[in-house]
Amino acid sequence: MQMVCLPRLSRVAVCGGTHGNELSGVYLVRELLKVKKGVMEKEEEQEEEEPLSVLKVLSNPRAMQQCRRYVDTDLNRCFTHATLNGLTSGTVPYEMIRSRELNAMLGPKGRSGAVDLVCDLHNTTANMGLCLIAYSDCDWICLHIFRHLQRKMPDIPMRYIHFEVSNKESYSLDSVGKHGFAMEIGPQPHGVARSTVYTAMKAGVQHMLDWVCFFNSGTLFEGESVDVFTMIKHIDYPRDSETRNITAAVHPHLQDRDFCPLHPEDPLFQTFSGETLRYKGNEPLYPFFINECAYYEKGIALSLARKRRVLIPTIRVQTEQEQAAHVQELASEEEE
């Protein structure tokens, strides 16, 4: 099998509170900020190595303070190339200002100065277990981290979700890093901290940082195949044509069955008058983000994915010589 050598991951960012009412990440990052060093970073143990720098970031302090998803606009949609680099005039939404601050701190997005890996912590009201959500199905770092977490946390249902969006169009905070993903855990109501969800997220972050340390110190990670869920489309709630109010809820047979195949003619919604509405697609797909609270306003009752097996290659960190060559290569690319 193919072996891929990848650059060292020297700077990792762990971000919480990108949505101010998704509390596991808020409390976990606050806790990590208390633990100055040692416990999470294992710096002491590896004196011969360059220490791993872990930035802990509370992304949207104003929204956190109000325990709301956002103040003016969804911060986690503000990291497109256009939004980060466009001209602004008049009253600029708070989150647009904040996205530029974060891009200055962790990016610039798409440039060599960006952090190597962004792990952005989220919660969902959907019954999704732990998901890594990324824009790539061939980012071997993200996919190997995913496999490591799956192995280390066998009791937690875990999936890798892939949103097929170009780097320029990618909109979320994790897109600012050279590698990045959202770690999404549910079900948990927004504005609530459940101890089991917090503990799973803490373990997930710890295992992710452990993996980065293993990788940096030269561990070879064997290739294997991984299930990837690629987002195909969103489905909105049935709505009243005049008021735009929803007229149905997710059907009880579908509620909480994220990642169980949805077949044509399966129950999809139950109207508030009691009628069953069925899925009219022409192929079975995998639903996720079923009845996510924050997506009512976005017109998404659930998303549908196709499942594929992806072969990931064996990887190891580049040697110092390889790294030096790689840096030169990147620099000349940026000059162009």
Added chain:
Amino acid sequence: MQMVCLPRLSRVAVCGGTHGNELSGVYLVRELLKVKKGVMEKEEEQEEEEPLSVLKVLSNPRAMQQCRRYVDTDLNRCFTHATLNGLTSGTVPYEMIRSRELNAMLGPKGRSGAVDLVCDLHNTTANMGLCLIAYSDCDWICLHIFRHLQRKMPDIPMRYIHFEVSNKESYSLDSVGKHGFAMEIGPQPHGVARSTVYTAMKAGVQHMLDWVCFFNSGTLFEGESVDVFTMIKHIDYPRDSETRNITAAVHPHLQDRDFCPLHPEDPLFQTFSGETLRYKGNEPLYPFFINECAYYEKGIALSLARKRRVLIPTIRVQTEQEQAAHVQELASEEEE
């Protein structure tokens, strides 16, 4: 056993959206407003009777529109005698204005013109099943309705919660009626509608209205004994003494175990660093509203109740003669 004759219940109010992000009541009242008459009210069937008047009220439209609990202040704390009748000056919070509108529509609280029964629909993130919450443990109407619902909906865990507060100090919308209770159903995240929760609430309201029709038409309801949970005290989250941020979540052993007895030394919280904190009370009590989202800001991680058996008498509606005498009695009371 004692038999109690009570006045006819001519006007009933069903209210939703008192908290704008508790969606079962919002969608149920919207649905009831569409069904103009007949289905819920059974007016046609009982031509010899005076029809039952059912007012359907969306209590806090501004909060509903923003899908928030409230806009300026918690509407369901604005119905004390003092808040309804005090002088106002300067900028008056929206909910204080709205509480006076609702008091004019459904009250005035404590007066003979008030509606006979207020059923105010709520959701909680706590695993509480269906609860009726009232200020009295001797309101035979509320307690008989509770028993009727228990019998008609055997699959839904159901409890009667009693907050020991005087009528003058009572603060919630349901206190405006001559009789009243909150119908609280969970678990459901705020801002989310789950079909099973909606369906349970719809059935609960239908059975409540059925009971009122039976009662008004002379049905005799046998006395019996009922379990009542009387609220004793609230417990706050452990908090950082400087920032006031919470430093622990409800312990996994306690989470979702509403109405299961909590004994001294049982696990109560798990701190974000992993430590278990135990219940230091000196008697077993019944926890409820465990980890309710909206109570973080009120400093309530859970409430504790004592369970008692209450004997409720056999009741029937007053005859026309009894009713006439009763009305005279009330009128002379009000003149005093």
